[in-house]
Amino acid sequence: MQTNFTAEQLRDPDTAESNRILRTCVHCGMCTATCPTFLLLGDELDSPRGRIYLIKDMLESGRPASELEVRHVDRCLSCLSCMTTCPSGVNYMHLVDHARTYIEETYKRPWPERMLRGVLARVLPSPKLFRLSLKAAALARPLEPAIPGQSMLAQRLRGMLALAPKALPAPDPMQEAQVHPAEGERRGRVGLLTGCAQKVLNPEINAATIRLLTRMGIEVVITPGQGCCGALTHHMGQHERAMAAARANIRAWSAEIEGQGLDAIVVNASGCGTTLKDYGFMFREEPDAEDAARVAGLAMDITEVLEKFAYAPTRDEPAMTVAYHSACSLQHGQKITALPKQLLARAGFKVKEPAEGHICCGSAGTYNILQPAIAGQLRTRKLENIRRTKADVIAAGNIGCMTQLAGDAMPVVHTVQLLDWMAGGPRPEGLDGIG
Amino acid sequence: MIALPAPKPEILARRDAILADLARLLPADSVIGETLRLRPYETDGLAAYRQIPLAVVLPRTTAEVAAVLRYCHANGIRVVPRGAGTSLSGGALPLADAVVIGLMRMNTIREINYEDRYAIVGAGVTNIGITKAVEGDGFFYAPDPSSQLACMIGGNVMMNSGGAHCLKYGVTANNLLGVTFVTIEGEVIEIGGTHLDAAGYDWLGLITGSEGQLGLVTEVTVRILRGPEGARAMLAAFSSVEIAGAAVDAIIGSGIIPVALEFMDRPCIHACEAFAHAGYPLDAEAMLIIEVEGSVAEQDMLLDRIRGICAKFDPISMKVAESAEQSAAIWKGRKGAFGAVGRISPDYLCMDGTIPTGELPHVLKRISEMSAQYGLGVANVFHAGDGNLHPLIMFDANDPDSFRRAEAFGADILKLCVEVGGCLTGEHGVGVEKRDLMTTQFTRAELTLQRAIKSAFDPEWLLNTAKVFPLDDNPKIAA
Numbered sequence: 001m002q003t004n005f006t007a008e009q010l011r012d013p014d015t016a017e018s019n020r021i022l023r024t025c026v027h028c029g030m031c032t033a034t035c036p037t038f039l040l041l042g043d044e045l046d047s048p049r050g051r052i053y054l055i056k057d058m059l060e061s062g063r064p065a066s067e068l069e070v071r072h073v074d075r076c077l078s079c080l081s082c083m084t085t086c087p088s089g090v091n092y093m094h095l096v097d098h099a100r101t102y103i104e105e106t107y108k109r110p111w112p113e114r115m116l117r118g119v120l121a122r123v124l125p126s127p128k129l130f131r132l133s134l135k136a137a138a139l140a141r142p143l144e145p146a147i148p149g150q151s152m153l154a155q156r157l158r159g160m161l162a163l164a165p166k167a168l169p170a171p172d173p174m175q176e177a178q179v180h181p182a183e184g185e186r187r188g189r190v191g192l193l194t195g196c197a198q199k200v201l202n203p204e205i206n207a208a209t210i211r212l213l214t215r216m217g218i219e220v221v222i223t224p225g226q227g228c229c230g231a232l233t234h235h236m237g238q239h240e241r242a243m244a245a246a247r248a249n250i251r252a253w254s255a256e257i258e259g260q261g262l263d264a265i266v267v268n269a270s271g272c273g274t275t276l277k278d279y280g281f282m283f284r285e286e287p288d289a290e291d292a293a294r295v296a297g298l299a300m301d302i303t304e305v306l307e308k309f310a311y312a313p314t315r316d317e318p319a320m321t322v323a324y325h326s327a328c329s330l331q332h333g334q335k336i337t338a339l340p341k342q343l344l345a346r347a348g349f350k351v352k353e354p355a356e357g358h359i360c361c362g363s364a365g366t367y368n369i370l371q372p373a374i375a376g377q378l379r380t381r382k383l384e385n386i387r388r389t390k391a392d393v394i395a396a397g398n399i400g401c402m403t404q405l406a407g408d409a410m411p412v413v414h415t416v417q418l419l420d421w422m423a424g425g426p427r428p429e430g431l432d433g434i435g
Numbered sequence: 436m437i438a439l440p441a442p443k444p445e446i447l448a449r450r451d452a453i454l455a456d457l458a459r460l461l462p463a464d465s466v467i468g469e470t471l472r473l474r475p476y477e478t479d480g481l482a483a484y485r486q487i488p489l490a491v492v493l494p495r496t497t498a499e500v501a502a503v504l505r506y507c508h509a510n511g512i513r514v515v516p517r518g519a520g521t522s523l524s525g526g527a528l529p530l531a532d533a534v535v536i537g538l539m540r541m542n543t544i545r546e547i548n549y550e551d552r553y554a555i556v557g558a559g560v561t562n563i564g565i566t567k568a569v570e571g572d573g574f575f576y577a578p579d580p581s582s583q584l585a586c587m588i589g590g591n592v593m594m595n596s597g598g599a600h601c602l603k604y605g606v607t608a609n610n611l612l613g614v615t616f617v618t619i620e621g622e623v624i625e626i627g628g629t630h631l632d633a634a635g636y637d638w639l640g641l642i643t644g645s646e647g648q649l650g651l652v653t654e655v656t657v658r659i660l661r662g663p664e665g666a667r668a669m670l671a672a673f674s675s676v677e678i679a680g681a682a683v684d685a686i687i688g689s690g691i692i693p694v695a696l697e698f699m700d701r702p703c704i705h706a707c708e709a710f711a712h713a714g715y716p717l718d719a720e721a722m723l724i725i726e727v728e729g730s731v732a733e734q735d736m737l738l739d740r741i742r743g744i745c746a747k748f749d750p751i752s753m754k755v756a757e758s759a760e761q762s763a764a765i766w767k768g769r770k771g772a773f774g775a776v777g778r779i780s781p782d783y784l785c786m787d788g789t790i791p792t793g794e795l796p797h798v799l800k801r802i803s804e805m806s807a808q809y810g811l812g813v814a815n816v817f818h819a820g821d822g823n824l825h826p827l828i829m830f831d832a833n834d835p836d837s838f839r840r841a842e843a844f845g846a847d848i849l850k851l852c853v854e855v856g857g858c859l860t861g862e863h864g865v866g867v868e869k870r871d872l873m874t875t876q877f878t879r880a881e882l883t884l885q886r887a888i889k890s891a892f893d894p895e896w897l898l899n900t901a902k903v904f905p906l907d908d909n910p911k912i913a914a
Contacts, residue, residue, distance in 0.1 A: 001482055001782065002832030023833075026777035027482035029521040033561055033585035042540035042559065043493055044475050044520060045467070053475035068471045085584070087710050087774025 001025045004060050013285050015059060018098050022056050025049075025090045031082035036360045037075050040377055045072045048082035048092055055099040064106035073099050075374065077367050078235055079360035080274075080332035093333070094281065097234065104237030112153055120366050121238050125196045125228030125245060131171070134200065137164035159372035163403060165201065172203035177224035180210050187217035188309060191253055191265040191298075193276065196228035198269050198399040204429065205399065208420040209268050209302055215424060216309050221262070225252035229267075231275035234282075235365045246279055247288065254291045257298070265295060268302040268416055270398040271365060274333030301330065302416050303340045303397065313422040317348030320435030322418065323391035324351050325382070325405065327398035328360050340397055340415050347422035352389040356381070363404035375404070383408050392434045393418075437484055437525075437867055439901050442532035446489065446512055453512065454490055457534070460502045467491040476535055479517070480582070481525040481868055483784065483838060488515065488529030495540045497615055497623055497653040504651065505621025507534055513897050514619070516647040518559065518590030521582040523773075523785045524866025526594060526646055530901060538589050541653060544568050553612055553629045555656045558589025562596075565657060574659045577604035580862065581770045588655050595644030597862035599695040599726075599769065602820035604660070606862065608643040615654035616642060619893045629656055641888070646864050647899035649892040666694065666728035668762045669738060672719030672751040676700050676803065676815065679721035680795035682748040683819040686725070687792050689744055691737060696820030697724040697769055703814040703827070706775040711768030714761070719751050723819065724769055726762075772816040773827065780812065780829035784841050787863035788852030792822045801851055802826055809844040811837065823861030824852065850875055865903045873905055 003022050010016045031048040032038045038047035045054065054069045073096065082092050109117070123129045137160065144161040147154050174180070175194045182188075190213065194206050210220050226249050234242035256262055267273035276299035283292035300308070322344055330336045341351045362368055362378030383405065386394060394412045396402050402412045411430040421427055446453070454468040467473055468490050477485040489512075494500045507514050513533035520527050529535050541557035547569060548554070554565055554576070562583035565576040579598035580586055586596070592614060597606040604610065613627030627639045642649060673679040679698060686696060699707065699715075699722050708715040716722055723745075727737040742753055756762040768775070776783050790798050799815065806813045812829040826848055830841035849859050849872055859869050859876050873882060886904055889896070896911040 023781045024777055026774055026781075026783060027478065028480055028582065028774045028777075029519055029585045030582065030771070030774055031585075032519060033563075038539075042537075042542060043467075044537070044539075045472055049520075050475040054471070057471070057474050066471065068469055072472075087771030088777025089710070090777075 001027050001056075003056065009062065014098050014101075018055075018059055018095055021091050021095045022052065024088050025052055026088050028087070030087060031085050031092075034081045034085045034358055036077060036079060036081065036378055037374060039359070040374060041075075046075055051076055052090070052092070052095065055095060058099070059102065065103040066107070070103055070107055070109075073103060075371060077328070077360050077362070077364040079328035079364060081328065081358050081360065084332045084335075084358065093278075100235065100237030101239045102237075104239070116156065116370070117236055120369065121233045121236055121241060124232050124366070127196055127200050130197055131168065131200045134164055134168055137161055138166065138168065141166070155372040156369060159375070160369055163368065168200070169203055171200075172207055174210055175199050175203055175206045175222065177222050179222075180214050180220040182217045182219040183214050184217050186219055188263040189219040189221065189261065190305060191221050191223055191256055191262045193226065193229060193249070193265060193267045193269075193272055194222055195269050195272055195399070196232075201403060202399060202414070204417060205268055205414045208414065208417045208425060209266065211425050212416060212420040212423055213266070213305070216311070218309060220266070221256060223252040223256045229272040229275045231272055232365055234275060243282065246275075246282060246292070250279060250283070250288060250291050250295050253295050253298075257294065262298055264300045264305050264308070265298045266302055266305050267299055268397070268414065269400075270301055270327045270329040270334065270336075271400050273299060273301050274329040277334060301334060301336055301397065303336060303343055306343055306419065307339055311343055311346065311419060311423070313347045314424050315348075315422050318422070318435045320393065321350040321352055321389070321391040322393055322395045323354055323386045323389040323410070324415075325354070325361065325386065325394050325396040325401055326357050327396055327401045328364070330397050331358065340395075343419055344395060344415065347419050349418060352391050354382070354385040354389050356385050361401050361404050363398075363400035365400060368404055379404055386410065393431060437870070438906060439486060439530060440906060442530065443511070443513075446532040450489060453510070453534075456506060457490060457492055457503065460506060461492060461494060461499055465493050465495075465499070467493070476517070476520075476537075477529060479520040479522045479525060479527040481523055481528070481866070483782070483832060484525045484528050484867060486529050486531055488533050488535045489531065491535045491537055493537045493540050497617065500536060500538075500651055500653050501617050501621040501623055503534065503536060504617055504619055507897060508619045508621060508895075511895065511897070513900050515899055516593070516651050518587035518593075519561065519582075519585045521586045522590065522594065522864065522866060523787065524860070524863045524868040526590070526864050526866040526899075526902060528867050528901070533900070536651065538651075538653065539587065541589070545654070547659070548629070549574065551629060552659050552661075553656055554659050555629075555654060556588055558653050558655060559587050562586050562588060562591055565659070569659050570662070573662050575662050576657055576659055577601070577610050578607050581773060583770070588657065589652050592643055592652050592655055593645065593647050594862065594864040597818065597821075597823065599697055599818055602696055602818065603692055603694045608640065610658045611639060611643060611655070612658055613656035614639065614642060614652045617651045617653055619650060619898055627656065644864070646866065646903050648889050648903055650898065663694075663728035664730045665734060666726055666762065667734050667738065667756055668724055668726040668765045669741070669753065669755040670716065670765065671723045671725065671745045671753045672716035673721045673723075673748060674719070674751055676721045676799045677796040678748050679723055680799050680819070682723065682745055683795055684792050685744050685747070686741060687820060689740070691740060693725050693737070693741065693820065694728045695724065695726040696818070698722070698815065698817050698819035699724070699769070699772065700815040702779060702812065703772055703776065703816045706779050706814065707768035707772050709778055710771050710775040711764055713764035713768040714754070715768060716752050724765055769816070776814050776827050776829065779814070780831075782832040783814075783827040783829050784845050785863070786824065786826045786828065786845050786848050787861050788824050788849050788857055788859060789861040790822045790824060790852050790855050790857035792819070794855040794857070795819065795822065798824070798851060798855060802848060805844055805847055809840045811840055811844055818861070821861075822857065824848075846872060867902050870901070870903060871905050873903070
């Protein structure tokens with residue numbers, strides 16, 4: 001596609017990259033078909049091709065972002081379904097990331113919006129603050145139906161309270177900085193990203209990961225100094241905050257890599273995995289580019305690590321049907337599609353795939369808080385498709401999706417919890433009486 | 436750059452009032468009027484041509500479409516219909532004084548009837564959406580343009596779209612039973628029905644392929660067919676484009692009608708393989724995708740005969756898909772071919788001409804000579820079985836001279852198609868792209884008659900004004 005950047009504009013590496021991406025797009029329109037928001041809203045402006053056009057115009061003009069562009073870029077889930085569909089190989093992820101940063105730098109949002117985003121950016125990546133606010137939310141939960149009106153603020157408040165879990169699990173010391181030694185002969189040594197929000201919402205995911213890996217003879221290192229991967233703030237366009245979080249992780253893991261070495265950095269929240277794997281790109285102009293690329297190169301989804309170390313079940317086949325929900329960050333962001341299903345089948349589960357598996361469930365990081373109406377419609381659509389599989393349980397590889405899909409009749413677990421169970425771990429909570 | 440009719444100054448001057456009127460006619464969030472938000476609507480699949488419209492409206496019902504048309508007619512406002520905006524001939528290119536009516540919100544399936552084998556769907560349902568809705572019950576909708584994932588049935592009707600499998604099943608016109616048609620006056624007319632054939636003039640035949648010149652289609656009744664017992668694709672690779680062209684002619688000449696017979700040349704094979712990982716032969720100069728269907732015995736028999744014919748042309752390799760996944764990967768590459776060329780060139784013009792299959796070797800040779808003459812690369816991918824060519828001329832839109840050469844190259848290819856006894860368009864329509872070449876195909880008298888039909892439906896020439904016919908000799912649309 002034709003672009004109109006000046007030589008001066010192209011000296012900025014981010015703009016040069018966006019120009020390169022825009023030149024790959026041939027405006028064929030295939031991406032519109034698999035975009036969840038285009039499906040729901042039926043407006044070119046809420047499709048990838050429309051957003052690419054809006055972003056192109058905004059960046060070329062060099063003018064500050066306005067409410068008109070922000071509205072449509074904000075509605076993008078960053079599910080990256082368009083990247084799976086695109087025959088030309090347009091890197092929409094890097095383009096929309098650049099646009100979000102540009103918006104954050106040039107557009108002043110109305111104050112309630114600024115406040116909410118500020119709070120989310122501060123609270124979610126900090127397990128301590130997040131735990132506190134979830135406790136407060138649990139207290140306020142009865143008020144949810146009493147919040148009046150259809151304003152964005154009211155919708156968001158109701159949405160947030162609905163998302164907050166009724167009871168919060170106790171903190172698990174297993175997730176703190178330490179080395180979990182391998183059982184038996186050591187076959188490998190991996191770092192584990194224990195994450196931020198997931199740690200608080202569902203410590204069982206990390207616990208199952210550690211149990212399963214150590215049982216397979218893999219030493220699991222939780223390095224001191226690691227924290228949030230930076231994805232949450234990155235997707236809100238808060239570039240500096242995201243880079244700071246990522247840099248802390250890069251330092252922590254680089255020390256470990258140069259010390260006793262790591263075979264992989266395991267990620268069991270695929271939203272984080274997509275970002276970790278992109279560290280090389282994010283830091284391409286920074287002094288620590290090499291370290292970042294090395295960390296990104298070692299980042300692996302838990303299913304990739306299990307495949308690498310030849311996961312094998314030890315229990316008898318459970319008579320249980322699993323609806324595998326493919327998180328967008330896994331299937332579109334990391335192109336991991338068949339592997340989780342293969343592992344579940346190997347573990348003895350009957351695996352079903354819901355229709356419209358390529359369409360997002362609406363979680364998308366902070367999207368279900370910031371865009372509650374669209375997120376709600378996508379959730380309903382997803383749950384209807386899942387129910388039609390008549391499965392016993394939903395398995396997913398991302399805490400965001402798990403939180404979004406919770407609360408319906410079918411229990412939701414992480415893929416690794418099922419795999420750990422079949423390899424000698426405990427039966428995941430909530431599955432009693434099934435199978 | 437193509438000439439567009441001069442905008443009507445009185446319409447441009449009343450812009451704000453028109454936007455306000457439209458907003459009153461339609462529910463909230465149905466009218467777009469800010470320049471910033473109109474820009475993404477300035478073009479379609481032919482991105483080299485661009486024009487920001489006066490307004491975009493996104494109706495949800497036939498009644499809303501009728502209300503907008505009635506208003507535009509009463510006020511002398513031009514109208515440009517738009518489906519998914521995937522047209523490769525610029526069929527949805529707006530005009531500065533026109534209201535674009537986008538039909539993508541009309542995306543519900545109203546009725547599926549297996550007993551009588553039809554489906555009634557909104558104009559904004561995607562082509563593949565129809566098949567998706569019925570495939571669980573063993574049915575499908577046959578025409579399958581490469582953009583079928585995104586393109587919408589309303590646009591398919593307006594362009595009489597084809598696709599790879601039309602060799603056996605025919606194009607849109609052969610798979611259509613009825614339409615809900617809205618005239619420029621805002622009258623809603625039901626044409627055809629849920630049965631084959633209709634009394635009186637063949638209105639359906641007239642409207643199919645009319646490119647938004649006669650009225651808008653808001654709902655479509657299509658035939659759905661029971662799927663074949665099975666299908667298998669094979670790849671045959673050849674050492675030259677001309678030899679592959681001769682093999683196509685031999686297959687068709689033998690009396691076999693494969694369900695699809697597709698052609699790709701070297702640049703296209705490489706680009707598509709990078710996208711689809713289908714195991715395309717990277718050492719070949721040209722490749723055929725040949726698909727047969729039926730019972731396993733029928734498939735085996737046909738594939739054997741086709742392999743026998745291909746063997747006479749000294750193929751580099753022949754490979755039959757061994758699983759449904761392999762067949763799917765082969766088709767994924769072919770269906771993504773246009774976009775995949777975006778990997779090897781920043782821009783392309785996709786040509787669409789039809790020739791008698793016997794002319795394939797000659798025409799392909801001429802295209803490669805022209806490519807050298809214009810200094811522009813060309814990737815060939817097309818429906819070889821019915822002689823429908825899609826040469827993709829590669830250029831760089833950031834270089835105006837390269838675009839001018841691409842346009843001239845394209846025009847020469849289409850003139851060549853007419854010269855060898857073929858036609859300007861196979862399935863993409865004339866649009867704005869081939870408008871000025873219509874005189875190559877038709878005599879003055881023929882064009883006058885066609886314009887008279889347009890005038891009978893739309894005396895003021897408000898509907899998709901700048902398309903299909905050359906602008907000269909027409910007082911209604913002086914450039």
